[in-house]
Amino acid sequence: MTSPRQLLAALVVLQAPVWAAGVGLALRGDVPDPVPTHWDLAGDVDGTLALPVFTVVVLAVVGAATALALGLVAASGRRSALASLGAAGATWLAWLPAALYAATLVASADAARAADVRLPLVTILLATLLPFVAALVVHRLLPSPVWREQPLPAESATLALADGERVAWVGQASSRALLVLGVVLGLGTVPLWFAVWPAALAAGLAAIAVAWVHVVTVRVDDAGVAVSWGPAQWPRVRVGLADIASAEAGDIEPLRWGGWGYRRTTRGRAAVARRGEGLVLTLRDGQRFAATVDRPEPAAELVNALVVRLSRTAR
Amino acid sequence: MLIRVDPASPLGLADQIAAQVRAAVIDGSLRGGDKLPPARELAAALDVNMHTVLRAYAALRDEGIVDLRRGRGAHVRSDLAEPDRERVALRREVRDLLDRAARIGITPEELVNEIRKALP
Structure with a gap:
């Protein structure tokens, strides 16, 4: 067809x-x-x-x-x-x-x-x-990938939310290695500037970008999950709560998600600052969204509780 | 870290936020050197004014629990030793005691007298 x-x-x-x-x-x-x-x-x-x-x-x-x-x-x-x-x-x-x-x-x-x-x-x-x-x-x-209805998480026993209660979780992950890499790249642009300035400009921009994405901030609230970069929390990527099926804490291996920074692969999207623990969302359309963040277990628990509350109040 | 606020509570929003950070420091889920959420992010997530969050952080700084530095955000003080943690816990109990006394109409002065009377 x-x-x-x-x-x-x-x-x-x-x-x-x-x-x-x-x-x-x-x-x-x-x-x-x-x-x-x-x-x-x-x-x-x-x-x-x-x-x-x-x-x-x-x-x-x-x-x-x-x-x-x-x-x-x-x-x-x-x-x-x-x-x-x-x-x-x-x-x-x-x-x-x-x-x-x-x-x-x-x-x-x-x-x-x-x-x-x-x-x-x-x-x-x-x-x-x-x-x-x-x-x-x-x-x-072209059509987006197949919509497989994901099961909602069961009512969480450890974190129950009242209907009107305001609750939020904010966490960060940062990578010293990326920051150092950015600084080294930045220093490298100085001699390059006198040789080929367009290359220096490109390297300078790359240095700023690498240093900037060394911090990832993850925010969970009743609007969903927002992931942002850098000290000014910009740029920002949001995943609406209605699009989330469930969340879990998982180990994020950068190479399996396409690398560092913000990646889009067939596995899903990922905001990666470092190797290690992070929040992994399963979306309603079957895609996944991962973000590296320190101590993600309460975040996953909160996302699941919010998803349950949304399905309860939407009914 | 996880923060919940209840707008219907008689306790102010800043006090609620500060109380939860304090509790996290006491139970060890926040350790020395840990970074508190950026005030802007936390305020947006909880749908409160950013100055409310900053007021909570400033109160925690005045209690000697966190370091507030421009451009670096708020960190739990890394020189916070076990006796300090105990002191923070004790202060929280005193605060609870004051709240409880106020609820049954006992003024802080009367409470101080009660404590004196309890001395051996």
Whole structure:
């Protein structure tokens, strides 16, 4: 069964080969042959390919990725999280060479020799960003993973809540290793600044980001669970109480959840500052949400008690 | 840490928050050096004013239980030794005693006299 949203997603995927082929056909007479295919850091051309070879290679990769993406878009009708994610990945894989190919040809149009061609920064940014946007659109269009109704926790014996009682749990996890890594990265940007300043800028931003996410704050209240980063508790991710089926304290192994920081994998989402104990939520749609936090047992108990209270008062 | 407040209680919200932190320090669930929840987070979660939480933390600082430092938040004092913990527990009992006396119309001065009378 193919839904209109799947057709739209397929249409987004198909833009890649259509535009790559279209730009290739339209500009084949206006570009130098061989065409530039690689630039060094200073912006000078240091690699070229004959136009037909370049075109065939790009179209082969784009074609294969497009076929894969279309197959996964069709498979996502069976509502598997892996198919939606795979379709988004394949879309990116199809769009990236197509965008780079089109960008190269557009930049080369009307140049006499490959060596004269410059690739403007805007073009590089656009060609890098567009594939991500396309992948995101495809992921959003495809159905979300199967909704498996999760059982609610039994009335908790240890923590009973009155209907109007206000109760909250706030905890944090922090990682000295991440903080040190951020500081080291930050110090590394200083010499880099005098050599290649764009790289220094990127490294500086990465350093700030790494140092910032070394603290994770988890808050449980009657609105649900909110996870936030850094000393200013920003940015913040919320999980509504109505979306939570149950909670437990668990051991969080960063590599099994996709790494440190804020991660999204087929296993679910995770806010990870360190290895070790944390709060693991099972959501009503079967997905999971994990956050590292010190001494999470009372938090899990409170989430379960709040979920029970919500189902009691909603009745 | 887990904090519950009851808006209907005659005890003020700040006093309720301070009492629970104090209890956690006494029973050992909060240890020296432990960080208290950021006031803004706790206030938002309990739906109370941030200054209410800060008032509770300031009261705990005045009792010598926590350290309040700008930019670092509130920490349970790491030099809090066992006798201090006992003293905190004793103060809480005194406070309970005052509350109980007030409920049956005994003024603090009369309570002090009662205690003197009880001395051997």
